[in-house]
Amino acid sequence: xxxxxxxxxxxxxxxxxxxxxxxxxxxxxxxxxxxxxxxxxxxxxxxxxxxxxxxxxxxxxxxxxxxxxxxxxxxxxxxxxxxxxxxxxxxxxxxxxxxxxxxxxxxxxxxxxxxxxxxxxxx
Amino acid sequence: xxxxxxxxxxxxxxxxxxxxxxxxxxxxxxxxxxxxxxxxxxxxxxxxxxxxxxxxxxxxxxxxxxxxxxxxxxxxxxxxxxxxxxxxxxxxxxxxxxxxxxxxxxxxxxxxxxxxxxxxxxx
DNA sequence: TCTCTGCTTAGACGGACGTCAAGACAGGCT
DNA sequence: AGCCTGTCTTGACGTCCGTCTAAGCAGAGA
Numbered sequence: 640x641x642x643x644x645x646x647x648x649x650x651x652x653x654x655x656x657x658x659x660x661x662x663x664x665x666x667x668x669x670x671x672x673x674x675x676x677x678x679x680x681x682x683x684x685x686x687x688x689x690x691x692x693x694x695x696x697x698x699x700x701x702x703x704x705x706x707x708x709x710x711x712x713x714x715x716x717x718x719x720x721x722x723x724x725x726x727x728x729x730x731x732x733x734x735x736x737x738x739x740x741x742x743x744x745x746x747x748x749x750x751x752x753x754x755x756x757x758x759x760x761x762x
Numbered sequence: 763x764x765x766x767x768x769x770x771x772x773x774x775x776x777x778x779x780x781x782x783x784x785x786x787x788x789x790x791x792x793x794x795x796x797x798x799x800x801x802x803x804x805x806x807x808x809x810x811x812x813x814x815x816x817x818x819x820x821x822x823x824x825x826x827x828x829x830x831x832x833x834x835x836x837x838x839x840x841x842x843x844x845x846x847x848x849x850x851x852x853x854x855x856x857x858x859x860x861x862x863x864x865x866x867x868x869x870x871x872x873x874x875x876x877x878x879x880x881x882x883x884x885x
Numbered sequence: 886t887c888t889c890t891g892c893t894t895a896g897a898c899g900g901a902c903g904t905c906a907a908g909a910c911a912g913g914c915t
Numbered sequence: 916a917g918c919c920t921g922t923c924t925t926g927a928c929g930t931c932c933g934t935c936t937a938a939g940c941a942g943a944g945a
């Protein structure tokens with residue numbers, strides 16, 4: 640959006656995707672990059688926001704639809720959305736009056752791959 | 763271990779497994795149950811611990827092997843392990859002198875399923 | 886241009902988190 | 916029994932997080 644500080648090493652959808660957590664020990668640098676994404680999902684409000692955005696038709700959701708779904712002030716929702724944005728989980732775009740948020744499926748896929756566990760007894 | 767307070771609604775490996783986050787809006791109660799698990803993974807140290815435990819041969823890892831892998835005090839590692847335990851991600855068992863931690867693959871599978879995104883264009 | 890609506894930023898406050906040092910407990914060895 | 920080793924718990928301290936109110940900015944419409 641307006642500012643793009645993001646000096647932090649953020650998740651990149653291009654990264655060739657992480658080997659499963661249960662297969663190889665996650666190195667410290669990888670953990671440092673991935674942990675913030677899990678942390679961002681570690682709040683009930685943000686988990687619901689992420690789901691509402693990712694499951695929205697057209698792949699995007701308007702803040703004006705997200706905010707009234709919670710008993711929280713507008714700024715608080717905005718803060719959570721910023722957290723998701725800085726974690727690389729969503730993208731924001733202003734179109735006219737409203738701001739739309741869109742999920743970044745590549746990052747979600749990476750996280751899912753990391754947590755994948757082979758169904759018992761696969762070499 | 764000795765104490766088993768766990769009054770919190772914790773992840774149960776029996777739960778029939780969550781529909782993908784991007785498919786249906788996660789209800790508030792589900793979010794309240796799952797968010798702590800993601801939060802537990804939202805720390806680089808715990809993410810590495812989880813990986814070391816899950817990828818250990820025999821499916822379990824001794825604290826005596828985990829602690830020296832970090833530049834942190836024993837109590838701090840113990841604290842992180844307790845967090846993982848209370849999030850339902852690992853189980854602990856004392857055998858003789860040492861304590862062994864074991865991953866709970868069912869819970870990991872649930873989290874992975876929640877994050878699963880269909881490969882673009884699946885109804 | 887003026888104003889109105891929608892969203893974000895700034896500042897503040899209470900509570901939770903990550904870390905450590907010190908003490909307590911459990912089990913094995915002499 | 917007594918000590919030693921290994922791990923967990925307790926208490927404390929500084930920092931980060933979630934929330935709010937108030938103020939700022941961006942478009943749209945009159």
